[in-house]
Amino acid sequence: MIGYLIRRVIGAxxxxxxxxxxxxxxxxxxxxxxxxxxxxxxxxxxxxxxVKSSMGLDKPLVDQYLSFLHAIFFGHDYSSGPxxxxxPAPCLGYSFETDQPVTTIxxxxxxxxxxxxxxxxxxxxxxxxxxxxxxxxxxxxWLDRGLNAVVLVGYAMPVxxxxxxxxxxxxxxxxxxxxxxxxxxxxxPAGWAxxxxxxxxxxxxxxxxxxxxxxxxxxxxxxxxxxxxxxRAYGLSQRRIITGHVLxxxxxxxxxxxxxxxxxxxxxxxxxxxxxxxxxxxxxxxSAVGSTDxxxxxxxxxxxxxxxxxxxxxxxxLYAAIDPRVELA
Amino acid sequence: MTVTLEAATGPQPGPDPxxxxxxxxxxxxxxxxxxAAATGMVxxxxxxxxxxxxxxxxxxxxxxxxxxxxxxxDSASGGTPLGSLGGVSAAHWLGVEPQTGRDLFARLVYGxxxxxxxxxxxxxxxxxxxxxxxIAAGLGGRFVDSALSRLTDLTLAFPSVLFxxxxxxxxxxxxxxxxxxxxxxxxxxxxxxxxxxxxxTLSLRTRDYVAAAKLSGAPPLRVARREILPGLVTPIxxxxxxxxxxxxxxxxxxxxxxxxVRPPTPSWGQMLSAGTTWFRPDxxxxxxxxxxxxxxxxxxxxxxxxVRRTLDPRNTEVAA
Numbered sequence: 001m002i003g004y005l006i007r008r009v010i011g012a013x014x015x016x017x018x019x020x021x022x023x024x025x026x027x028x029x030x031x032x033x034x035x036x037x038x039x040x041x042x043x044x045x046x047x048x049x050x051v052k053s054s055m056g057l058d059k060p061l062v063d064q065y066l067s068f069l070h071a072i073f074f075g076h077d078y079s080s081g082p083x084x085x086x087x088p089a090p091c092l093g094y095s096f097e098t099d100q101p102v103t104t105i106x107x108x109x110x111x112x113x114x115x116x117x118x119x120x121x122x123x124x125x126x127x128x129x130x131x132x133x134x135x136x137x138x139x140x141x142w143l144d145r146g147l148n149a150v151v152l153v154g155y156a157m158p159v160x161x162x163x164x165x166x167x168x169x170x171x172x173x174x175x176x177x178x179x180x181x182x183x184x185x186x187x188x189p190a191g192w193a194x195x196x197x198x199x200x201x202x203x204x205x206x207x208x209x210x211x212x213x214x215x216x217x218x219x220x221x222x223x224x225x226x227x228x229x230x231x232r233a234y235g236l237s238q239r240r241i242i243t244g245h246v247l248x249x250x251x252x253x254x255x256x257x258x259x260x261x262x263x264x265x266x267x268x269x270x271x272x273x274x275x276x277x278x279x280x281x282x283x284x285x286x287s288a289v290g291s292t293d294x295x296x297x298x299x300x301x302x303x304x305x306x307x308x309x310x311x312x313x314x315x316x317x318l319y320a321a322i323d324p325r326v327e328l329a
Numbered sequence: 330m331t332v333t334l335e336a337a338t339g340p341q342p343g344p345d346p347x348x349x350x351x352x353x354x355x356x357x358x359x360x361x362x363x364x365a366a367a368t369g370m371v372x373x374x375x376x377x378x379x380x381x382x383x384x385x386x387x388x389x390x391x392x393x394x395x396x397x398x399x400x401x402x403d404s405a406s407g408g409t410p411l412g413s414l415g416g417v418s419a420a421h422w423l424g425v426e427p428q429t430g431r432d433l434f435a436r437l438v439y440g441x442x443x444x445x446x447x448x449x450x451x452x453x454x455x456x457x458x459x460x461x462x463x464i465a466a467g468l469g470g471r472f473v474d475s476a477l478s479r480l481t482d483l484t485l486a487f488p489s490v491l492f493x494x495x496x497x498x499x500x501x502x503x504x505x506x507x508x509x510x511x512x513x514x515x516x517x518x519x520x521x522x523x524x525x526x527x528x529x530t531l532s533l534r535t536r537d538y539v540a541a542a543k544l545s546g547a548p549p550l551r552v553a554r555r556e557i558l559p560g561l562v563t564p565i566x567x568x569x570x571x572x573x574x575x576x577x578x579x580x581x582x583x584x585x586x587x588x589x590v591r592p593p594t595p596s597w598g599q600m601l602s603a604g605t606t607w608f609r610p611d612x613x614x615x616x617x618x619x620x621x622x623x624x625x626x627x628x629x630x631x632x633x634x635x636v637r638r639t640l641d642p643r644n645t646e647v648a649a
Contacts, residue, residue: 018483023492027499152634156626158578160585161601161619168608168615267490271582275605285491286586289498297495304488 005317012313019305024065027298028057054078068093092302093295097288102299105284110303112182113280116269119196120203121262127204128211129254133242135212136219144216151213154206159268163202163275170198180276199276203268207261214257218250225249252322259315266307359639366635372628376621380441387435390422394439395593398430406610415613423617427607433617436595440618443584443596444625447511448577454515455522455576456569460561462519463526464553468534474527481523489517490582497588506590514579518572525568526561533560563640570633574626581622597622 035052036043043051052058056067067076071091078085078094085101087094092102135143171179177198183191222228223246231241270282281300288296360366379386387393401416402408408428410416415424415433423433466477493513500509533539539556547555581598583589590596600618608615 015483019487022483027495152630153627156574156623156630158581158585158598158622158626160582161623164601164605164608164615164619168612172609267488270491270494271586274586282491282494282586285494286588289494289588292498294498297498301488301492301495304491308488 001320004320008313008316012309015309016306019309020069020302021065023298023301023305024068025061027294028064029061092299095288095293095296097291097293097296102295105296106281106299106303109279109281109284111184112278113266113269113273113282115182115185115192115196116199116203116273116278116280117262117265119193119200120207120269121258121265123200124204124207124211124265125254125258127208129215131208131212132215132219135216136223137238137242147209147212147216150209154209157206158271159203159206160271160275162205163199163272166198166202167275180278182278199269199272199278202272202275203265207265211254211257214254215250218253219246222246222249252319255322256315256319259311259318262307262311266304356639360635363635363639365631366639369628369631369633369635372624373632376441376445376625376628379438380445383438383442386438387432390420390432390434392421392432392435394435394595395431398425398432401425401430402427409607409610410613415611415617417613424613426603427611427614433614436600437597437617437621440595440597440600441621441625443507443590443594444577444580444598444622447507447514447580447596448573450507450511451514451518451576451580452569452572454511455519455572456565458515458519459522460526460558460565462523463528464530464557464561466523466527467530468549468553468557477523478527481520481527484517485520485524487517489514490579492517493579493583494586494588497583502591506594510580510583510589514576518576518579522565522568522572525564529561529564530557533557567633567637567640570629570636574629574633577622577626577629 035048035057049058056064059067070076071087071093073089075089076087076091076094078087078096085094085099087101087103090103092106094101095105098105131147135147167179170176178195180195180198183195185192219242228241228245231245236244269280270285272278273280273282274286281304284296285300287293288300361370401412401421402410402425410425410427410430412418412424415427416430417424421432421434423437425431426433426436462477462481466474466481469477496513497509500513534557539552542552542556580589580596581601584596584598585602587599587602590599592599597618601615601622604611604615604618
């Protein structure tokens with residue numbers, strides 16, 4: 001297990017490194033000139049050269065990338081003209097456009113996106129596993145069909161459309177909930193949850209239907225296994241069988257699916273943020289694209305990529321930990 | 330694939346085990362009998378027709394996508410269209426846009442071109458890249474396979490929508506946006522197809538007829554094209570049918586965020602995004618593009634589900 005853990009972590013680190021090289025190379029070798037953008041309109045060639053060297057863009061791309069990596073671990077000082085801007089240790093670059101380190105932007109936006117994604121994930125698992133079990137236990141065919149229909153419609157429903165409908169119905173027409181504004185969890189937990197409730201529901205609904213279908217399939221499969229029959233023969237109650245025997249077998253695939261989906265939920269969260277006006281990484285990214293603020297674009301993309309890679313690694317490790325039958329190759 | 334398909338046709342013995350076990354016409358027939366899939370197909374055909382005939386349809390209505398009609402909106406209330414249902418009239422079949430008064434029907438049918446074109450184009454590219462990489466990985470040696478598989482894993486590790494948003498910043502404005510969108514969506518989304526094609530190739534390459542072709546001295550490219558590719562058609566089509574709606578959502582999402590097609594070119598996602606601030610005074614402006622998007626996505630999903638069910642060898646429900 002320990003060996004597997006180490007191998008998996010090293011593998012994830014290699015992927016992260018490759019990811020950073022590709023992202024950095026693609027954006028900085030691209031056709032847009034970051035120095036020209038930072039310099040602004042009416043830029044003289046002399047001034048451009050100064051900006052270029054202060055941003056380190058006069059060096060070869062490989063050197064730039066290496067100093068980018070160096071800055072992640074040791075920080076970096078950017079001098080532009082008389083003033084020196086310090087970017088402390090996990091430095092993902094400096095946004096000259098907004099005059100702050102990229103990590104500062106991430107520090108204020110990532111909690112919003114994380115609140116949105118993690119809350120939605122928890123809600124969808126809760127709803128999904130619950131609904132899946134209900135369809136199995138009640139053995140009603142229409143419930144099962146309804147579930148399939150919801151999954152199908154959910155697949156055809158862009159998340160921003162769901163968000164829009166929820167906003168119109170619950171905030172504008174019924175006025176049950178306020179239009180969401182972000183309140184930090186540390187400041188006011190109740191307000192945090194109240195404001196995020198609608199975005200959570202928007203994200204979770206579709207996902208929950210998929211989990212419900214999966215829970216149903218897995219539970220049905222496990223129910224037909226020998227150990228469940230044995231438990232039944234011993235006279236255990238249906239409830240004990242489900243909680244003690246069936247769910248244990250049905251959950252591992254769901255864990256993997258959920259961890260992989262976390263990345264997808266992050267993506268959907270970016271799309272819904274805009275809809276609900278929540279200041280998350282999606283909004284930061286879109287506004288950075290508007291002003292071609294490359295350091296922010298690279299920083300946000302890389303951070304999201306890191307979340308993706310780590311979630312996948314975590315899924316594999318969790319899976320191996322939960323299910324002893326998994327061979328650690 | 331041969332084995333499973335034979336199982337699907339049931340007890341009737343095939344005349345010759347080396348020939349395809351099920352005629353292509355049978356699959357088509359089954360698909361048409363599947364009510365959901367048939368509905369999907371009808372809607373998709375209609376939408377494609379609308380997109381192809383967009384110039385004709387707008388000429389029939391007598392409007393275009395860019396002419397502004399300030400006389401049709403109420404400037405006192407900030408630009409809400411005059412008349413009921415967002416200004417629906419004989420001249421403007423679906424009403425007009427708030428503020429500008431541009432014709433909504435014309436923008437919708439031209440938007441269909443972007444939404445469908447980008448989604449289908451991206452899917453075609455994804456399949457092309459995915460199948461090429463997958464076959465190369467499956468047929469190539471250990472080194473080629475592991476290199477290509479790592480590359481595939483890497484593209485799967487990309488948070489693709491975020492990455493696409495970023496890429497939109499560095500693509501020069503001179504390149505047509507729909508093309509950029511299709512290429513970006515395709516470049517970020519071929520991983521799963523490649524993985525599928527590789528797995529299928531690995532299982533096909535051990536078959537006798539492939540070995541026979543190799544032994545008879547057929548060059549690798551010929552083996553790939555003549556022996557492997559036909560076996561990939563069924564699983565790839567099933568998967569591609571699912572890729573189309575996903576790509577459509579990606580395009581709509583990017584345009585919704587304002588990094589997709591540029592105004593005044595209409596796209597459904599972009600219209601929807603513009604409509605979000607108008608849902609209170611003019612709900613038609615949200616309903617029209619939102620409804621079109623939802624209907625088309627649902628149609629593709631129904632078709633994809635039908636294709637999967639029809640081609641699934643375990644399925645006997647809709648057997649003719």
